Amino acid sequence: MDIKPIFLGLKQNKFMAMLMIIQIAFTMGVLSSSVLVATTTLQEWNKLSGIPHEDIVRISPEFFDDSQDVGQAMFNDLKRVKEIPSVINAAPSNAVPFTAENMIDVYLATEEDAQGFKTVVFESDEQIIDVLQLSLVDGRLITASDVVKGDIESTPQSAAEVMISQDMAQVLFGDDSAIGKTIWLAKNADPVKVIGVYSNFMTGERLNGRGKSYQSIIRPQVKWSQTQQPHYLMRVEQGTAVALLEDIIDVFYLERGRYINSSELLKRTQKRMYDGRGSRALTFLVLSVVLLIITGLGITGLTAFQVTQKRKQIGTRRALGAKKSDIMRYFLTENSILTLIGLVIGVAVTLSITFELSEQAGQNFFNLSVLLMTALLLWVVNILAVWFPAKRAANIAPAIVTRSA
Amino acid sequence: MLRMENVSKIYRTDLVETHALRKVDLHIKSGEFVSVTGPSGSGKTTFLNLAGALETFEEGDYFLDGHNVKGLSDDKLSEIRNQKIGFIFQSFNLLPDLPLFDNVDVPLRYRGMSAKERKERIEHALETVGLASRMQHLPTQLSGGQQQRVAIARAIAGDPLFLLADEPTGNLDSLMAQQVMELLEDINSKGTTIIMVTHDDQLARRAHRNIQIFDGQVSDIEKSVADDVIRSA
Known part of the structure; x- marks a missing residue:
């Protein structure tokens, strides 16, 4: 795919391009930071307790x-x-x-x-x-x-x-x-x-x-x-x-002269330990999914708007010889370029957020493979988000060019 | 070069069946300059769409360069439009985001030509229409006449079998229309076939041959007779 015409097109539509890049960068920043914190937290659930906690009971009596x-x-x-x-x-x-x-x-x-x-x-x-x-x-x-x-x-x-x-x-x-x-x-x-x-x-x-x-x-x-x-x-x-x-x-x-202040199986004590952080991790993940959906819908909306705006131009391209697949590829490539830029900015945002969080928590949240997986996920969501309006664009009949302007 | 045999086009909705073209028989030879006229709603646009492989049809056969276009896939039709037909539209239909060079480049890119060959063809086409010095301008920086000349450059750059012009002067003042018409005649004189849809009688008269469409039916009139018909219409 020749990307020069796409760049020229983006140059003339800077506002729309910026809007998409900001949206992707913001989503990447928040999404990957959340996923990094959540996965680090959830990974702790796999840490060994080192004791047979399922067979240990605690009693805490108190004298009055x-x-x-x-x-x-x-x-x-x-x-x-x-x-x-x-x-x-x-x-x-x-x-x-x-x-x-x-x-x-x-x-x-x-x-x-x-x-x-x-x-x-x-x-x-x-x-x-x-x-x-x-x-x-x-x-x-x-x-x-x-x-x-x-x-x-x-x-x-x-x-x-x-x-x-x-x-x-x-x-x-x-x-x-x-x-x-x-x-x-x-x-x-x-x-x-x-x-x-x-x-x-x-x-x-x-x-x-x-x-x-x-x-x-x-x-x-x-x-x-x-x-x-x-x-x-x-x-x-x-x-x-x-x-x-x-x-x-x-x-x-x-x-x-005393009562039992509290008693607990250590198995439950362990569960309690993770509950708070587990809820936080879950909240992060739910918010991330919501954000991902909103971003996907946003990208779909923006692309659909562009398709509507450019119906005649798309028809002209079709009349001049573009196949449906060329039109699809145009929108997918354009989106990929914007996604790539957004992801690079998003990764920079993520690194600064996780660095700050790691400093505060005294714990390293950074994980390259999780970061790459998140970027890949966002990419896939964006491709899906663009796919449907791009498909609609590809189906614009070339005969639209002979209709009155 | 272009032959239609018994071509019909019917638009169907749930309630209505519209016969836009009825059993069209037509033969256009290489190097001809043909005008297509007819009142509004007569079927001119449908004829244009079929001739330009922009739409499919159900009945008849349409041979382009000896190959039947009927029943071809969407991708094949795209290839035919790209390689055999140069389009010129009433409202120019330039891509506003692209400079002139890249506008002319659009069909050539879809043809998969090398960058070098494309560059040569684009420069030559823009020179032919007298806009070589403005290659990096955007369409919005040009007058209507100039924009139509860019569209003509785009149409001829790929060296197509024929040019299909849809009211090429319809959006231009008389002076610019005159210039565009002279340019088309010049291109035709060098051997390029041109089919021009117009409702401007004067322009139609300048063609070698006039095809009239009334109520979806085509009457093919040789130049000598055409003038009389147009005059009396």
């Missing part, structure tokens, strides 16, 4: 009677719950997987300008490793003798040794062994020593969004106060979690 002995209650709780058939193990924990509670910065030095590394600290006892089914990667596991237990007020000391996750070790120490290394859980805190590295598990949404899903620390300490008690994480036999939940809650109600 200040006269109760919380330490004793915790001892009783753990003893009773482990007596339930099908409950394999239980551990107290101040944080729950998938919720990113207790998110802090961990440091390799205490200087003012020392770099912080995002992490979630799980304060728990030695059973947490078994409850979450974590495996030892390096060093040693925490033992009962490592665990610091006690009332917050009467137990000022903290555990001086911790285990960290594989990703945490990689981020802090690269390929070096983390064992025996010193880290700080706050700049003004006492140093703690890494004694072991465990397999990764997902900490929660806020770290997921930053691509740091698996950075965590387990500190062997369990502390409580009169009004504050840790969560309980319980691993049960496979497939029994739903049926057991009520039994487990009943056991916790045996202790007086």
